[in-house]
Amino acid sequence: MTPSDLHHLRAQQVAWSRRTFLGKSAQALGSLALGSLLNPRLLGAASEVDGRWRGMLRAPHFMPRAKRIIHLCMAGGPSHVDLFDPKPILNRLHGQPFPESFTRGQQLAQLQNTVLLARGSTFGFKRCGLAGHMISDLLPHTQAIADDICVIRSMHTEQINHDPAHAFMNTGSIIKGRPSMGSWLLYGLGSEAENLPGYVVLMSNGPGADQPVSARQWSSGFLPSRFQGVQFQSKGSPVHYVGNPDGVCQSTQRQVIEEVARLNGFHAEQSLDPEIQTRIAQYELAFKMQTSVPDLADMSSEPQSIRDLYGVKNPGDGSFASNCLLARRLAERGVRFIQLYHRGWDHHGDLDNRMQQVCKLCDQASAALVQDLKQRGMLEDTLVLWGGEFGRTPMGQGTGRDHHINAFSVWMAGGGIKPGITWGSTDELGYKYIPDDQAMHVHDLHATMLATFGIDHTKLTYRSQGRDFRLTDVHGKVATGILA
Amino acid sequence: MDQLWLLLGRLHPVAVHLPIGIFVLLALVELGALFPRVQRLTPALRTFVLAVGALFALATAFFGWLLARDGGYDATLLDRHQNLGLAVAALAFVLLAVHLLGWRRIYGGALALTVLVLAVAGHFGGVLTHGESYLTAFAAPATRQTPTDPARANVFTDVIHPILQQRCVSCHGPTKSNGDLRYDTLEHLLAGGKTGPAFKPGNVTASLMIKRMHLPLDAKEHMPPKGKPQLTDDEATLLEWWIEAGAPTEKRVAELAPPPLIAEMIAAQLGIPPTPPPDRAAMLAAAEAIERELDIIVRPLSADGPWLAANARLQLEKFGDAQLARLAPIAPALYWLDLGETAVTDAGLASLAAMKNLRRLHLDRTAVTDAGLAHLAPLGQLESLNLHATRITNTGLQTLRALPRLRSLYLWQTGVTPDGLEKLARAQTDQRKISRWKAQIAQLEANIRAEHFTANLGSPQPPVPAATETTAKIVAPTKVKSTPKPAPVTVTEEADDEPNSAAPAAPVNATCPVSGEPIDAAVTEMFDGKLIGFCCEDCRARFRANPGKFPLKIATQR
16 A cells, blocks of 8 residues: 555545544434443443343343243134134124124224124033133133133234234334334343244244235334344244355354454444344354254154144144244243244134134144143243234124124233133123223233233333333233232 | 111210210310400300210210120120219219209319219220220330240240230230130130130141131131231241141240241241341342353342342253352352253252252253252242152152142153152141142143053053153153043053952042042942042032032042
8 A cells, every 4th residue: 555545545534534423423322322221331230241131121120920931823813702702692693783882983894884793603612621711612622721721801902904913912013113022021131042042933824825924023123133033934944054055164154253243343343333233143143053953943852742742743844733842942942932923813704614724723732832831840931822913703704704803812821820710801792802900902911921021011111212112102001810 | 676786886986986075175165264365165055065965975875885785895894884984974964954053163073073084984995995905015025025046935925825915815805805715815715715616726627716817808707807907927827837736835836846937937926037138239249150150041030139040951961060069159049940951960959958048940851869859858948849851759759748838840751650749748737738739640640641551551560760861752642632621530450450449348549539638438439430439428418419520639549
């Protein structure tokens, strides 16, 4: 480099800094505020030690009950009146006009401006276990674990279409850019899994292809993106290209990662962007996953009896059952939030047949997961949540049912939730939740879920665009009655 | 009608304040009139006040008489109070007459006398309701001499009796003895009351005192009555423990060898401060150092307490006995400890002895055997223990008897049999809490049944202890039954092989399917081709009425 070159470069640097001084400092100040949330020294709390995120809260607000959660998301909206909430009066009204007093002025999805006819359930129900839950014959395996689950019948949400309803269930809002509940948990508590992402998503579907689920559902929104969910492949290897190509050994790979981290470190010092920290952490995690993922996916250690319990034909075949088994293995490895979507519950038509098919795909594995966790002693600190983004109308839509937000059912098991109880109720036609102290809005579900982790939902906040946000926004009531 | 009278009688303590107020205020107003600038009462107003006061005094005395008919009061005290109360009513009318007749000279004296008698009568009334020592009781704890060494304290005079004194004696004492029951002295206590003895030494469930204590607060018979100070949970537990121990009155605490939890409560009762929890800041600092050194996860469990959760599982075989010993600095603060899948051994478990506050312990899939469990004996607070896939057998399980708070045991893929678990459950001192084990025993049975079935062992021997490498072969599906109710257990082939079960006279179960108590061989019932034993006639009747309700419990067969 000649002296003139050097001079030129220096001048450019000066010009560059003059030009961008104001903008740069504004940006730096903004990211400093953000960075301070991540930087332990600025916070006085050791949220991050040796590159390991230990959670914003450092310690839960109060004694936790649960350490991890498995969310079995029945995407599409399972019909509550056919599964967990039998309505004899609805059956009696079958085929007759649905009482207008229930529906007048109410929001409907596809049944708007049509003649509303009551549609009874064609499925039988049994009183199950010592708990006496009424559970549909569609779910014989769930019937058998009745004493381990808490059925919530008073769920209600605000969003009547799939994508916004999923967003609402995940983030408590339909506005884009809000973090999902898994991201909130990672941000608050960190994850004990070091070699795997703390928030893993698995997808399955059937019968047939159903409504898609967008990846924004497990986005970290305005939280740093290291807290977003990572979708694993359900079929074959959970992560593609996890092995090294020919000619690259682990030590070479290690050197590359370290050098990239060093360079990224320079960049991080200059621009104070938390996304660079995310990038460094992701490289490191990806390196660790080169060994952890093959181990995770190696189902050969699962004996035939366990495969039979879940109903897995071929591990890694992309089925819900295989995902459930994988979920247990993820839970054993300390993953904080495991979310399984099964697309196949959107029954606008041919409900009777499709319900039978989808229940066949989901029932056994869901129950097996609870049982398997229980016999391994993991159910006491693993929360299992089973349910969709909304319910289905007690009014018929031809041979099916439409979307319904005023009432739906979910169940929870383990993680310090009282087993064997029914929480909340709906009116005599299953149209609307009863607005008593057992009513469960999605915000209330979030508040209760956080409470099982020892988190006061009003205190887990993140400042974005000038205001403090939380998962439950300005709502949320913990259902203390279902906490053991 | 009787109830109305009773209601009016109960109104006496309320009504009594009206004449008191009226006469005291009247006296004050008359005294005030001595000062020139204070306005005097007009004669008409005085007549009115005196008349109202006299009428209320009379009504109150009548209410009081109604209340006295209710009974339960000390006779002499009641007599005194009654006479003085009637005197007040009489004096009130005399006073009214004095005023109407215009005898100004003795009016002042008569008014003073009325107020004085009123005060004395009121005092005795107070003694009747609240007990003799009510006024001075707040000074009592200071004057009571408490032994500083809980072991040397007398179990009755220092621990149990103070509870009764504080909670019961105001209504069951020398001044007021409802139901003819008195708790103030030992003789009275043992004598019992109208409905018989207050308790039965050695039998908590048959003790009236305990029964009433546990009734819902709203129940009429609940004691102490709603509105009165209630027993704390610890006090109730202590009473139960004392009765269970045979209600000794002369023994020292040490002679009864109370379990650790009870010992703690006794110490608290004696006012001896409990051992303070470990210091939060010190524990967090130590935790961080250990986390870094051993590369395990040690986290505080809440934002205020010092309690920690440690997870060594992710280190797998890299975490062994040496590493476990390195946890010593945080041992008193450990609440949850996960050693599952690590390389800890029996010998290493000796390090657990210092973890006195441990609530949850995972030892699943380790090399721990029966010998190692002996080290768990000092863990008096342990609530949950995971021994899944270890070589534990029934023998080792019995060493867990010393753990009073143990609630959850995970024994899948171990050598433990349902009988062994049931034996442990029975050994737990608190028989009433045995129900919590039922589900776990059933679960174990279901597992073992399924294993026998699918592994096709076909022999009555207990399942081979599951060593890690053989797990794959022995583990069997815990088949999810499609029946909604827990399936009634059928007699397994092994049971048939036993000579005992061939004899028709022996019931197939050891414990009553209804109550869970041991069976009485004389009370039996044939059901579904099996002879089922019950603990009592009542349980048999309840079973007959609805046999389907109790299938799970028949499972505890021999």
